[in-house]
Amino acid sequence: MYKLYYYPNNASLAPHFLLHHMGLDYELLLVDKQSNAQQSAEYLRLNPAGRIPTLVDQGQAIFESSAICVHLCESHPEHELIPLLGDPSRPLFFQWLAFLNNTLQAELMVYYYPHRHTNDESTIPNVIAAQEMCIAKALSIINDQLEHHPYLLGDRLSACDYFLFMLAEWSLPIETSPLSFEHLTAYLKRMSANPTVRAVCEIEGMDISPFAGNP
Numbered sequence: 001m002y003k004l005y006y007y008p009n010n011a012s013l014a015p016h017f018l019l020h021h022m023g024l025d026y027e028l029l030l031v032d033k034q035s036n037a038q039q040s041a042e043y044l045r046l047n048p049a050g051r052i053p054t055l056v057d058q059g060q061a062i063f064e065s066s067a068i069c070v071h072l073c074e075s076h077p078e079h080e081l082i083p084l085l086g087d088p089s090r091p092l093f094f095q096w097l098a099f100l101n102n103t104l105q106a107e108l109m110v111y112y113y114p115h116r117h118t119n120d121e122s123t124i125p126n127v128i129a130a131q132e133m134c135i136a137k138a139l140s141i142i143n144d145q146l147e148h149h150p151y152l153l154g155d156r157l158s159a160c161d162y163f164l165f166m167l168a169e170w171s172l173p174i175e176t177s178p179l180s181f182e183h184l185t186a187y188l189k190r191m192s193a194n195p196t197v198r199a200v201c202e203i204e205g206m207d208i209s210p211f212a213g214n215p
Helices: 013-021 041-046 065-075 092-110 123-146 159-168 182-192 195-204
Strands: 003-007 026-030 056-057 060-063
Touching: 003 013, 003 159, 013 065, 013 159, 013 195, 041 056, 056 065, 060 065, 065 159, 092 123, 092 159, 123 182, 159 182, 159 195, 182 195
Parallel strands: 003 026
Antiparallel strands: 003 056, 056 060
């Protein structure tokens, strides 16, 4: 049985989507961020970065959401959430997952935690304003990709789409939100109807009606 250390609507959401989609046997273990449990000695033994999520697979602890997603996909290729070796879309899988993790998610982290990126609190509004533009640019690139494709890799749902849905939800408070983009809006409406997205978001107590309610 897999064990997923999670917190609702955190970076554990994408791995949670995959575990549910694949119908795998897993246990959810809440890491209470409100009490800073991710910095406890017990948790740090699993994940020295003190972040969420951590996946435990046969006693092996794995951290970083994107790495967990790749591990699950490669461990269960029959679910076809990652293109197989030799498939021409396989490099694109890693391209988009890296873009989501290293660009969009990274920009969102600066937006939400600007105090980590300056030693002068008076500059925080400037950091946030700059991040608004960076996030909007990343969303625009994704929107362009979706203009002629139902999913990031084309016609096939992949783990990248679950990862993108997670980040799109985090991006809702941005002035130029995902719902500012035509093709991304239509995509998110389709994804919000996905049975796994609906089930997992219900488990985690998330409201996805902003996506479902747009044409």
